[in-house]
Amino acid sequence: MMGSAYTQTDPIGEIIESTGIGSILRDNNPLEPTVSTSIQLYDEAQTGNGRMLIEFLDNEELSLTEQTKVYIDEVYYDPNPDLSRMTMRFARGTARFASGTGGRINKANVELTTPTAQIAIRGTDFTTTVDELGRSLIMLLPDEDGNASGEIDVINEGGTVTLNEAFSATMVSSIASTPTTPVVVQDLTPSLIDNMFIVSPPQEVRDRIEEEMNEDANEDSGILDVDFLEYNELESDDLEDTTEDFSYSELDINLLDVDFLTDLLDIIEALDATMVRDEPQQTDDFSVQLRGAVMGTNTDSQYNIFTEDNMIVFYRNVNGTIRLTLASNANVTIETRVEGYEGIIDLNEGSNSFIQIIQ
Numbered sequence: 001m002m003g004s005a006y007t008q009t010d011p012i013g014e015i016i017e018s019t020g021i022g023s024i025l026r027d028n029n030p031l032e033p034t035v036s037t038s039i040q041l042y043d044e045a046q047t048g049n050g051r052m053l054i055e056f057l058d059n060e061e062l063s064l065t066e067q068t069k070v071y072i073d074e075v076y077y078d079p080n081p082d083l084s085r086m087t088m089r090f091a092r093g094t095a096r097f098a099s100g101t102g103g104r105i106n107k108a109n110v111e112l113t114t115p116t117a118q119i120a121i122r123g124t125d126f127t128t129t130v131d132e133l134g135r136s137l138i139m140l141l142p143d144e145d146g147n148a149s150g151e152i153d154v155i156n157e158g159g160t161v162t163l164n165e166a167f168s169a170t171m172v173s174s175i176a177s178t179p180t181t182p183v184v185v186q187d188l189t190p191s192l193i194d195n196m197f198i199v200s201p202p203q204e205v206r207d208r209i210e211e212e213m214n215e216d217a218n219e220d221s222g223i224l225d226v227d228f229l230e231y232n233e234l235e236s237d238d239l240e241d242t243t244e245d246f247s248y249s250e251l252d253i254n255l256l257d258v259d260f261l262t263d264l265l266d267i268i269e270a271l272d273a274t275m276v277r278d279e280p281q282q283t284d285d286f287s288v289q290l291r292g293a294v295m296g297t298n299t300d301s302q303y304n305i306f307t308e309d310n311m312i313v314f315y316r317n318v319n320g321t322i323r324l325t326l327a328s329n330a331n332v333t334i335e336t337r338v339e340g341y342e343g344i345i346d347l348n349e350g351s352n353s354f355i356q357i358i359q
Helices: 190-195 203-213 236-240 264-268
Strands: 013-026 028-031 042-058 061-064 069-076 084-098 110-112 117-122 124-132 137-138 150-158 159-163 168-172 280-282 287-291 306-310 311-317 319-326 332-340 343-349 353-358
Touching: 028 159, 110 124, 117 124, 117 137, 137 150, 150 168, 168 332, 311 332, 319 332
Parallel strands: 084 110, 332 353
Antiparallel strands: 013 028, 013 042, 042 061, 042 069, 061 084, 069 084, 084 124, 110 117, 117 150, 124 137, 137 168, 150 159, 280 287, 287 343, 306 311, 311 319, 332 343
8 A cells, every 4th residue: 555645445444342332433433443453545534432443554543432522533654654644533431542553654643633623742642531521631641661651742822832741631621722731640540541531620720720720820721711610600619608508309300411421621621520529518407518519419420428317318310229318427438430430429537437339
């Protein structure tokens, strides 16, 4: 194939792993993504409740986790690596890209984009997550020795930032907003990133976002954009300073309000109301202390927490029902490991009793 121009029907790679629900959309026709299925120019790779691993001719690897879509716009290998090109668009979800080892393409000619940024790579393994609004999280992954696998320039109309440390990450909220200053996220592994369901907000990223939110001169207004955060004012810590009753009962549960997929960007931005809170929370009858959850609906874990007959109830109805009824003064640690969520909730001091739920 080298030495001649590629046509749309020439294979440029193939699927080497596929599980669950997914498809290759070619000329508006969906193809089942079985192992050894060839990949062609202008294919659209997408997953539902499934995963897919594509290997290109220069050993580049593109890994798609659940609910992910990638457009393969251009892949061309020339005898002269400086003339080879690769262009792909990450449209939604979480995808991991590892550049090839065959030397058939100059890495400067690999152009990867999200709705809000362009990613320029130099011998790199990285992951990107794109939410439904186009907001993007890009994270540089380590090599086999634990060092940075290369460098990434994240570029858009707002500016450029460079990722050159293992597990360094930046967020881009809009095409015009400056990418956030990179931070290095601790205690992560590539396998955990691949898992996608990260339910413990990396403190380093939360701290960086808070710092930049407080800088008046920071142009990264996308993180503070009212279109994204209209609900945030209703969930602010100002509630701690009032004696108002925050009662919640089983009648308040909206069974249609179920988020089956915890979005990594929402967690990284620390916008969810179920972030760890240590302050006592007032109910109709008593005060309880929760860590890892709040009274009412918790959108990360899908627990609805309310009082009933001087007891506190933990109720979850996703792929089966979980209901725990505990004394209000109990010291209990609840570890939940279900599809889409793994986390710990402490009631009061926790630790005296340990409940583990695996579903």
